[in-house]
Amino acid sequence: MSDLLWTLPELLKITGGRLIGSWFLGVNGVSIDTRTLKYGDLYFAVRGDSLDGHDFIAKAVARGAAASCVSEEKIDSLIGERGNFIVVQDVSQALEELGKISRARMVGKIIAVTGSVGKTTTKEALKAAFSPNGPTHSSVESYNNHWGVLLTLARMPRDTKYGIFEIGMNGPGEIGELVKRVQPHLAIITNVEAAHLGAFESIDDISFAKAEIFDGLISGGTVLLNRDDERFSMLSEIARSRGIENIVTFGESEKSDSRAIQIVLQEEYSYLTASILGEKIALKVGSPGRHFIQNILAVLATVKFLGADLSQATLALSHFTALKGRGKRYPIDYKDKSFILIDESYNANPASMQSALKLLGLLKPKNSGRRIAILGDMLELGPHSSQFHADLAVSVQENLIDKVFLVGSKMRVLRDSLQGKISCKHVEKIECVITLVRVEIHSDDVLMVKASLGMRFSLLVDALLYNHQEANNDE
Numbered sequence: 001m002s003d004l005l006w007t008l009p010e011l012l013k014i015t016g017g018r019l020i021g022s023w024f025l026g027v028n029g030v031s032i033d034t035r036t037l038k039y040g041d042l043y044f045a046v047r048g049d050s051l052d053g054h055d056f057i058a059k060a061v062a063r064g065a066a067a068s069c070v071s072e073e074k075i076d077s078l079i080g081e082r083g084n085f086i087v088v089q090d091v092s093q094a095l096e097e098l099g100k101i102s103r104a105r106m107v108g109k110i111i112a113v114t115g116s117v118g119k120t121t122t123k124e125a126l127k128a129a130f131s132p133n134g135p136t137h138s139s140v141e142s143y144n145n146h147w148g149v150l151l152t153l154a155r156m157p158r159d160t161k162y163g164i165f166e167i168g169m170n171g172p173g174e175i176g177e178l179v180k181r182v183q184p185h186l187a188i189i190t191n192v193e194a195a196h197l198g199a200f201e202s203i204d205d206i207s208f209a210k211a212e213i214f215d216g217l218i219s220g221g222t223v224l225l226n227r228d229d230e231r232f233s234m235l236s237e238i239a240r241s242r243g244i245e246n247i248v249t250f251g252e253s254e255k256s257d258s259r260a261i262q263i264v265l266q267e268e269y270s271y272l273t274a275s276i277l278g279e280k281i282a283l284k285v286g287s288p289g290r291h292f293i294q295n296i297l298a299v300l301a302t303v304k305f306l307g308a309d310l311s312q313a314t315l316a317l318s319h320f321t322a323l324k325g326r327g328k329r330y331p332i333d334y335k336d337k338s339f340i341l342i343d344e345s346y347n348a349n350p351a352s353m354q355s356a357l358k359l360l361g362l363l364k365p366k367n368s369g370r371r372i373a374i375l376g377d378m379l380e381l382g383p384h385s386s387q388f389h390a391d392l393a394v395s396v397q398e399n400l401i402d403k404v405f406l407v408g409s410k411m412r413v414l415r416d417s418l419q420g421k422i423s424c425k426h427v428e429k430i431e432c433v434i435t436l437v438r439v440e441i442h443s444d445d446v447l448m449v450k451a452s453l454g455m456r457f458s459l460l461v462d463a464l465l466y467n468h469q470e471a472n473n474d475e
């Protein structure tokens, strides 16, 4: 058996392509984006909504692509380009075929993760927990759409023992299409919340869309459901109606198969005593927050259910820290001030806003430091968007936030709800808040920043981190 991800004869056979250029042994990676392509990858020149990958062949070659998979239709226009070509009728279809064969040759276990919040975090925690148990392959970042799933399949090494796939959606039908390709042994729905609600009439409709993940389960496969979720009964009924017999549950509920017995929340981590499918364990959880315990209970249930080593997994999870943009912390020294930044800038919806505010509430600032929340619009929430924004006022108060900066037009309603209760400033654009924060921050403050991706809150994080370096350089 070859050590290569794909040998050239395999590639030619699977894609039905012909080689133009020189013979090479094969590739160890697959890419559709020249910005992230690695040396020796096979570049698929796919056509997206606005760009055509065939226009980037020179870039792929410059970055060291072993070959480019291009369409017959375009090959004449590529004469003169350097590099090797695998010429096929349809580039997307060729990638699709590679994914199909990859799934078919995989002899390990496949896990699919969907849900409204916590997919990437759960996927990364699964990766950490399974890695000591054998070769583990997983989606990179939030590669959970059509291209992300195809790439994750095509990139799966042949000796993979555990394959972990994040599956997302923007509307009905998408998860069903993707999961049929992935064919998981075990499918997880982390939760069902108001996220991407714009594309749906109700949260119940989101449940139906999440339940599409049952459609691709292998025969005799298992679903892992959140027992604490409001729509647990609904989801388990849908699962049963589709003939799925194995339903495993996780959560704080005593009825869960993987359940928390005791949770001790600390500022930087948690202690968890849990019963995991009948096995009692105690562990330190490296990333703080009650919401994170939910993810961990799902991970531990998966480890135990698939027969991997629970003690190795718990050890790995004790070192697991929050991901960039999803709770990662930075101590910052800016001029004569030292403060803590909690970076939740990756995305936001009502559920993740709540968990991030709780996380901030857990922290006890030193001396006269304050809890400061910098919150931006939550997008794609449909007709009830204003209510969701206004409702955050309760969470802000319950978690004893001292000061709030709000950014964006949708956050005006929260400003109105907080008026007279908490010190609150509202601006329309992220650029305006950057200056404001720099001026208003004190030593020992703890800042949490969170907004939907479209609000570009990473600019604020970068500005604070950059100033940090600038301050150090000045010394």
Ligand SMILES: Nc1ncnc2c1ncn2[C@@H]1O[C@H](COP(=O)(O)OP(=O)(O)OP(=O)(O)O)[C@@H](O)[C@H]1O
Residues within 6 Å of the ligand: 115, 116, 117, 118, 119, 120, 121, 122, 142, 144, 168, 190, 191, 291, 292, 294, 295, 325, 326, 327, 344, 346, 347, 351, 352, 353, 355, 356
């Ligand atoms: N189980 C959970 N319950 C509630 N909130 C959570 C949970 N897990 C993570 N979060 C919050 O949700 C945010 C996003 O987490 P993550 O990126 O893992 O979600 P995702 O489902 O992958 O999102 P996306 O749909 O954007 O890919 C985190 O920053 C954290 O605030």
Ligand SMILES: [Mg+2]
Residues within 6 Å of the ligand: 119, 120, 121, 141, 142, 144, 166
């Ligand atoms: Mg994600």
